[in-house]
Amino acid sequence: MAVPIRNTVFDKIRDAGSLTDVDLYKILTKEGFTMAEAKFNKILLDLEILGLIKVSWITKDERRIEVFVEKEEVDEVDEQNKEMMEKDYEASFPGFEK
Known part of the structure; x- marks a missing residue:
């Protein structure tokens, strides 16, 4: 099975981190x-x-291409709730001490 060219292009971008379209x-x-320039532009799009x-x-004639990294925000309230639920669950077992 052949790997789609789009996957190959993404792999090259990911390996480089960031580079120009040229x-x-x-x-x-x-x-x-x-490939034709139109196909190349379609893949990037x-x-x-x-x-x-x-x-x-x-x-005017050059573009910078980089892998998009979405930063995951940590909600402090959710983290505290999760910790409390874990402690309550562990405490529900008789004879469990930490």
Whole structure:
């Protein structure tokens, strides 16, 4: 089964962390993945819509591509509630002491 080109493009971006679209296109061409510019742009757009990458313009002809990392916010109240529930559960067993 062949791996979709979109997965290959995402893997190259993830391995690099961040790079320009020109550099990415050169890497793909060097490895034998030749495609039209329209298809390349469509793949980048699909990955951005899926929330996997972030594309921003550097200059008129060059874009910066980076892996999108969503920071997970920790709710302190939920963490405290979770800890209390765990302590109450453990305390419900007879003879349990910590």
